[in-house]
Amino acid sequence: MIAVEGLTKVYGHRTALDAVSFEVPKGEIFGFVGPNGAGKTTTLRILAALLEPTAGRAFVDGADVIQHPDLVHDRLGYMPDFFGVYDQLTATEYLDFYAACYQIPRARRKKIAADLLELVGLADRHNQPVDTLSRGLKQRLCLARALVHDPAVLLLDEPASGLDPRARVEMREILKELQRMGKTIVISSHILPELTELCSMVGIIDQGRMRATGPVHDVIRGLTSGRRLRIMVLGQREEALATLKGLSSIRTVDIINGAIEAQYEGDDTTAASILQALTAAGVRVSGFSQLDGGLEDAFLKATSEDVG
Amino acid sequence: MNRVAIAVWNPIVAKEYRSRMRTWRSPLAMTVYILLLGGLGWAIFSAMAASARSVFNGSPANYGQALFLYLVLFQMVLLAFITPALTAGAISSEREHQTIDLLFVTKLPSFSILWGKLLASMSFVLLLLLLSVPLFSLVFLFGGIELDQVLAAFLVTAVAALTLGVIGIACSTAFRRTLPATVAAYGASFILLAGSLLYGLLFPTAIDPNATAAPAPPAVSYISPLLPLVTIGTSQPVTWYGIGSGFSSGAGGGMMCSGTPGGAQSCVPLNANGVAIGKGVATPFYRNPPQATGTIIPSGLFAGWQYWQATVTLQLLISLAALVLSAILIPPTRHLPWARRTRAARSA
Numbered sequence: 001m002i003a004v005e006g007l008t009k010v011y012g013h014r015t016a017l018d019a020v021s022f023e024v025p026k027g028e029i030f031g032f033v034g035p036n037g038a039g040k041t042t043t044l045r046i047l048a049a050l051l052e053p054t055a056g057r058a059f060v061d062g063a064d065v066i067q068h069p070d071l072v073h074d075r076l077g078y079m080p081d082f083f084g085v086y087d088q089l090t091a092t093e094y095l096d097f098y099a100a101c102y103q104i105p106r107a108r109r110k111k112i113a114a115d116l117l118e119l120v121g122l123a124d125r126h127n128q129p130v131d132t133l134s135r136g137l138k139q140r141l142c143l144a145r146a147l148v149h150d151p152a153v154l155l156l157d158e159p160a161s162g163l164d165p166r167a168r169v170e171m172r173e174i175l176k177e178l179q180r181m182g183k184t185i186v187i188s189s190h191i192l193p194e195l196t197e198l199c200s201m202v203g204i205i206d207q208g209r210m211r212a213t214g215p216v217h218d219v220i221r222g223l224t225s226g227r228r229l230r231i232m233v234l235g236q237r238e239e240a241l242a243t244l245k246g247l248s249s250i251r252t253v254d255i256i257n258g259a260i261e262a263q264y265e266g267d268d269t270t271a272a273s274i275l276q277a278l279t280a281a282g283v284r285v286s287g288f289s290q291l292d293g294g295l296e297d298a299f300l301k302a303t304s305e306d307v308g
Numbered sequence: 309m310n311r312v313a314i315a316v317w318n319p320i321v322a323k324e325y326r327s328r329m330r331t332w333r334s335p336l337a338m339t340v341y342i343l344l345l346g347g348l349g350w351a352i353f354s355a356m357a358a359s360a361r362s363v364f365n366g367s368p369a370n371y372g373q374a375l376f377l378y379l380v381l382f383q384m385v386l387l388a389f390i391t392p393a394l395t396a397g398a399i400s401s402e403r404e405h406q407t408i409d410l411l412f413v414t415k416l417p418s419f420s421i422l423w424g425k426l427l428a429s430m431s432f433v434l435l436l437l438l439l440s441v442p443l444f445s446l447v448f449l450f451g452g453i454e455l456d457q458v459l460a461a462f463l464v465t466a467v468a469a470l471t472l473g474v475i476g477i478a479c480s481t482a483f484r485r486t487l488p489a490t491v492a493a494y495g496a497s498f499i500l501l502a503g504s505l506l507y508g509l510l511f512p513t514a515i516d517p518n519a520t521a522a523p524a525p526p527a528v529s530y531i532s533p534l535l536p537l538v539t540i541g542t543s544q545p546v547t548w549y550g551i552g553s554g555f556s557s558g559a560g561g562g563m564m565c566s567g568t569p570g571g572a573q574s575c576v577p578l579n580a581n582g583v584a585i586g587k588g589v590a591t592p593f594y595r596n597p598p599q600a601t602g603t604i605i606p607s608g609l610f611a612g613w614q615y616w617q618a619t620v621t622l623q624l625l626i627s628l629a630a631l632v633l634s635a636i637l638i639p640p641t642r643h644l645p646w647a648r649r650t651r652a653a654r655s656a
Binding site: 103 | 415
């Protein structure tokens, strides 16, 4: 659905994007992760045909962003990292205005506005002036605006920034609903735990270069060295530590918040063997769980070392 | 909707009307405008009435003409202050509020954004002009002004306002921020109104002794709407401005003129030492150049045109140039068609 090939953007002497490539299949939610200034917004603006790349190509639903920006605009909804609301308009008028800009006939616009306000939970505020809405509600209205022409692809630049936890959860629920509706969504964010839960794919970008891209768990596994176990034992912590240190698959053992965290090399069979060894040594195990390295670890790993 | 309908009536216009008319600023601007124009009219009328009480120096028709002249000139100056303020922020404020990208990602062509902004601003200017119509109708009470003069004056004013509006939009497109755009728009407005007139003062048309037509101010000065407004208001030829005061056009030399019993003058060119050039009787005598009559431009590039026609033409040309410049500057990704093909080839 989205294909980016060797995208490069140079501003004077500064390279904002350096041969960035990735693909997002239809129906996926792609998390675009990177520190501030890494090139996330630049990439999204190029995808939205708002910025010309210095080199490389990008396609949205098969349409080249350089050759056919009009087709791209037809197939894509873009929500920038700012609100972009007009004063003096009500929520309905605001959506009606953008629907008119997409040349949607007047007869259909009223229903579209009402449906979208319902989708983002603003139906009861349809007549409220846009500038009096709270930050979270404005953000939802902007999401509705990006959807007025029913695009197949959504580009969301930091949709959760500045939102309180409750508004973030609500935004996440709306995005999940949109995924169920078959939309392909690209979200740039630096709130990583949320992306892990929401996204099926992830791309980690730093200093204009794509450090890692692919399905979330593949990226995490690829970047975090070894897997981690969290083991809770009843009293016999010393015996457990001794047993674990005696195993060849164990690389490190730590005690974190009263629980043993062990990093090991291997797969699920190795984990089962570790549990077996502990019980064989007479350790009474009350909890045994695999810890996902997490996107944060992967992100730190990807952005700390000089890849490539 | 077809393309023409979209271009003429696009959503920007409707949105701008809503936004503009829902604030207190628009009614206030309209009230202040009418109060200023009406106040000036009242002041002029009072002054004329007071002077008429002491010395009778004219017919009511003269009052009507003077009142009309002052009102059209003041209206033009007022609009020169208002129009740049309306348009200089049109595009730059969208940039500042970061809403322009949201328009660029819609199916609305970039030019429609410009056009919509221009149409909405100019509608407000037109509204102000319409509001002033009742004031101008008072002029007819005194007489001395014909309907065609009023229409011509309004046309010149409206076209001048349009030019200032398009220049404002061009500044708003060229500058990223509203403040420099506004300063540039007011600068352009000043040059258009006063700068072009200053040109006529600094570089007046030299009188050509061979000319068969009366001299006219330099064509650059026709850009200013004030010149045609004065000619429309007074119905007098322009002899007081933009024309060299003597026959001398260089260092030394000049003309020697002598009166004839019939009252006509005949002149002969002199060299730098004041000696007549030529060979006695064979030397052609130069007539005094004819005097301009009426409000028609007697000579030069626009010879035979009315002053207001020349002004309207020049202003429309300036508007077109400013509009084309804005259309080139506004798109977020702009490249010429051949550049696009080259890029595509390189990427492939």
